[in-house]
Amino acid sequence: MFISFEGLDGSGKTTQAQLLAETLRSHGRDVLFLREPGGTEISERIREILLDKKHLHMTQISEILLFSAARAQLISEVIRPALEKNCFVICDRYADSTTAYQGFGRGLNLETVRAINAAATGGLWPEKTIFLDVPISELISRREKSGLPLDRMESGGLEFFERIRQGYLHLCKEEPRRIVRIDGMRSVDALRQEIWSVLASTFTS
Ligand code: T5A
Numbered sequence: 001m002f003i004s005f006e007g008l009d010g011s012g013k014t015t016q017a018q019l020l021a022e023t024l025r026s027h028g029r030d031v032l033f034l035r036e037p038g039g040t041e042i043s044e045r046i047r048e049i050l051l052d053k054k055h056l057h058m059t060q061i062s063e064i065l066l067f068s069a070a071r072a073q074l075i076s077e078v079i080r081p082a083l084e085k086n087c088f089v090i091c092d093r094y095a096d097s098t099t100a101y102q103g104f105g106r107g108l109n110l111e112t113v114r115a116i117n118a119a120a121t122g123g124l125w126p127e128k129t130i131f132l133d134v135p136i137s138e139l140i141s142r143r144e145k146s147g148l149p150l151d152r153m154e155s156g157g158l159e160f161f162e163r164i165r166q167g168y169l170h171l172c173k174e175e176p177r178r179i180v181r182i183d184g185m186r187s188v189d190a191l192r193q194e195i196w197s198v199l200a201s202t203f204t205s
Contacts, residue, residue, distance in 0.1 A: 001127055002083060002091070002126040003089070004128075005017040005132065007131055008139055032079075032087050036074065037071070038070070047070060051152050064098060096131075096171055098116070099113055104163045128199060130198070131172055135185070182198070
């Protein structure tokens with residue numbers, strides 16, 4: 001089974017994706033936890049290029065092709081082989097990030113984004129996607145508390161992130177059976193429980 005987590009930077013996806021992986025392991029399941037971009041030698045090298053603030057001049061088409069190249073490599077080397085062994089694959093971001101960030105955020109033509117996603121994924125999509133929805137004001141406050149510097153993608157500005165959030169909401173409406181919006185303004189434990197109950201029916205069906 002393939003499950004992805006989506007949301008804006010700092011929305012708590014990684015925390016929840018890791019908790020889900022731990023819970024599934026405690027139920028005796030084989031689980032592979034991955035983050036995008038990354039997860040193979042080639043994909044990790046592409047990640048460094050994409051997040052490096054030295055590369056502020058990267059063109060939008062280079063950006064989408066690099067995210068997609070990292071994904072194609074991860075699917076071929078890691079995700080498909082794991083799914084063939086009946087492993088649970090939990091991915092912190094997947095191709096919905098490309099639609100939200102490069103399509104809605106950067107403003108690339110959505111048909112072009114769709115075609116690139118189709119080529120990179122070869123039609124492989126998660127059974128369920130959890131979208132953790134958190135207001136941008138809360139994300140800014142979490143980021144300030146963390147004291148961490150912004151990477152290249154995080155330097156896009158407030159309007160960029162508002163467009164991305166609208167993109168995710170659009171995707172939730174377009175694919176309501178796959179993508180589940182969860183209000184991320186709750187405690188880590190309350191979210192963990194809600195996500196588990198949302199996914200429980202998927203695990204047993
Ligand atoms: N990108 C990626 C694209 O543009 N296109 C693509 O196709 C893909 C795949 C990746 C960047 O690349 C972009 C999106 C990104 O900008 P990244 O470094 O991998 O960047 O970072 P993110 O995926 O954005 O993840 P982050 O690690 O920054 O944030 P998360 O995973 O959303 O959040 P998390 O769990 O690390 O939590 C963030 C902070 O909030 C706290 C945590 O303790 C942590 O400090 N927190 C909570 N606080 C209050 N309440 C809760 N419920 C909380 N849950 C967590």
